[in-house]
Amino acid sequence: MDSLLAWRKEFPILDRTTYMISHSLGAMPRRAAGRLREFSDTWASRGIRAWEEGWWEMPITVGNLVGSIIGAGEGEVVMQQNVSICQSIVTSCFDWSGRRNKLVTDGLNFPSNDYVYHGLARVGARVESVPSPDSLTLPVELLLKAIDDETQLVSVSHVAFRSSYLQDLAAIVERAHAVGAMVIADLYQSAGTVPVNVRELQLDFATGGSVKWLCGGPGSGVPVRAARPLEQAEPYCYGMDGAPRAVRVRGRADPVRWRRLPLSQRYTERSGFVFGQVGLRNHP
Ligand SMILES: Cc1ncc(COP(=O)(O)O)c(C=O)c1O
Numbered sequence: 001m002d003s004l005l006a007w008r009k010e011f012p013i014l015d016r017t018t019y020m021i022s023h024s025l026g027a028m029p030r031r032a033a034g035r036l037r038e039f040s041d042t043w044a045s046r047g048i049r050a051w052e053e054g055w056w057e058m059p060i061t062v063g064n065l066v067g068s069i070i071g072a073g074e075g076e077v078v079m080q081q082n083v084s085i086c087q088s089i090v091t092s093c094f095d096w097s098g099r100r101n102k103l104v105t106d107g108l109n110f111p112s113n114d115y116v117y118h119g120l121a122r123v124g125a126r127v128e129s130v131p132s133p134d135s136l137t138l139p140v141e142l143l144l145k146a147i148d149d150e151t152q153l154v155s156v157s158h159v160a161f162r163s164s165y166l167q168d169l170a171a172i173v174e175r176a177h178a179v180g181a182m183v184i185a186d187l188y189q190s191a192g193t194v195p196v197n198v199r200e201l202q203l204d205f206a207t208g209g210s211v212k213w214l215c216g217g218p219g220s221g222v223p224v225r226a227a228r229p230l231e232q233a234e235p236y237c238y239g240m241d242g243a244p245r246a247v248r249v250r251g252r253a254d255p256v257r258w259r260r261l262p263l264s265q266r267y268t269e270r271s272g273f274v275f276g277q278v279g280l281r282n283h284p
Contacts, residue, residue, distance in 0.1 A: 011215070023161065023189060026215035066210065070187060071197030079210075083188060086207040087116040087155075090184055094152050096125040100180070102151045106167065107131040108138050108160035110186060117155065125152075136163040143167075144175045151181040158190035166194065173202050188212060 008014050011027040019027050042050045054061070063077035070077075080086045091103075103117050103125050117127045130146045132138045138160070147154055154176045156167050169185055176183045182204035190196050192213030198206050210216025 022213050022215070024212060026212050028217065029215055032217060062210075066191075066208075066214070069196075069214070070191050070206065070208070071199050072206075073199070076198075083110070083186065083207045083209060084112050084116060087113050087184070090205045090207075091116060091120055091125075091153065096120055096123045096152070098124075100150050100152045102126045102128060102148070103153050103155065104143065104146045104151055104181075105129050105155045106138050106143055106157060106160075108136075108162055108165060108167075109155060109157050110161050110188070113155060113186060126150075136160075137165045138167065140168040140171050143172055147172070147175050147179060147181060149179045151176065151179060154181055154183045155186070156183070157186045157188075158196065159194060161189050164189070166190075169201050169203070177202070 010030050011019070012030055013019055013027045042053070042055075046053060059079040060075065060077075062079050064074050066079070067073065067077040080089070096103075101124050103120065105114055105117055105127060107130050109129075114127075114129065117125065121127060128146055130138065130143050133142075143154070143156065154172060156169065156172055158169055159166055169183075173183050184205040184207065185198075185201075185203050187196055187198075187206050187208035189212070191208045
């Protein structure tokens with residue numbers, strides 16, 4: 001018998017349903033109910049002390065779990081509320097006002113990624129969306145042709161949400177890096193379904209989420225990962241937890257100290273997202 005079949009009993013909905021919509025919302029793991037209870041018990045019994053007893057670091061400790069699935073190292077993945085926030089943080093790292101202001105996006109990208117990119121036109125970005133010839137596939141040569149020395153960022157879906165088309169990330173990264181551009185890959189439909197190793201691929205950034213194939217629960221966040229030291233890629237959009245403790249308490253921004261923080265913490269937002277991460281902690 002396939003050893004994976006033993007896992008079916010961990011997902012109560014499978015007792016009653018043929019569940020074929022994990023690309024939208026993964027089946028809830030049985031143990032999620034206990035974790036949700038644990039969360040509310042902690043809130044009720046520990047109050048503000050819960051921050052110091054694990055909640056504050058949870059975007060990073062949960063990020064490490066996701067990282068182990070996609071080939072990232074410790075501290076290279078941080079949880080966010082959703083992919084759109086993540087895309088906004090990453091694209092805020094770049095100056096779009098100069099000659100290198102082109103953002104190449106694939107025509108099969110998820111539309112909400114493109115919403116963020118089109119918003120960047122207001123700060124100077126030129127968005128080039130490479131169309132799919134048949135709305136299902138996007139031969140990599142078409143994307144490679146669009147990447148030139150005015151390109152700042154290339155955004156691609158690893159597995160297209162519309163058709164399951166698997167894109168050749170390695171070829172895109174090679175071309176982008178050769179002309180001095182960076183790459184952000186959306187792994188939402190690939191992490192958990194096909195092998196992904198962000199380090200081997202040399203990706204600069206990746207987004208994805210725990211809600212779907214990772215069965216991590218609604219509202220869970222998105223990892224950001226950096227393949228290279230990103231001293232030159234600082235987001236202007238970060239939150240309370242993205243600041244050194246003394247600074248966040250005193251309420252004064254300190255960019256010099258911020259740069260000394262571990263990478264994942266620098267990309268951390270804050271507030272109200274711990275709940276969404278409870279489900280993911282069920283995975284051994
Ligand atoms: C590939 C892909 N990217 C992004 C998103 C949007 O994610 P979010 O709602 O977390 O911004 C989805 C949602 O279905 C998706 O499938």
